[in-house]
Amino acid sequence: MNTADAERDKVRLDKWLWSVRIYKSRKLAAEACEGGKVKLNGKSAKAASKIQIGDEIHLFKDGLNRIYKVLAYLSKRVGAPLVSQYMEDLTPEDELINHQIALRSAFHRPRGLGRPTKKERRKMDDIMDN
DSSP states (O other): OOHHHHHHHOEEHHHHHHHTTSSSSHHHHHHHHHTTOEEETTEEOOTTOEEOTTOEEEEEETTEEEEEEEOSOOOSOOOGGGGGGTEEEOOOHHHHHHHHHHHHHHHOOOTTOOSOOHHHHHHHHHHHHO
């Protein structure tokens, strides 16, 4: 394979993040990159950054720091069962457990209280954004 073929195989970061279903749209993936929420191999990454197999992607989404490893190039969105062929989730288990505990305590409502008030809803949204 010559260098032209190798360049053609590389994929933009925002396109790959959308393809493996981390973000619902490519625009959201690009905005996360431009907002500094995505790092490629420890450095801030732009949406147009080219990924390589073996790269680590660190991102902050839904109040959780996630780590993914690129296993293969992908430029078209695939079904959820196929995503594991293209990426590996390296997020530490204790990070996931701590996040679940924090969410449970923040969103716990005693039975019979009904829907959250507008103030409670804003508080829940703030927790999810951080």
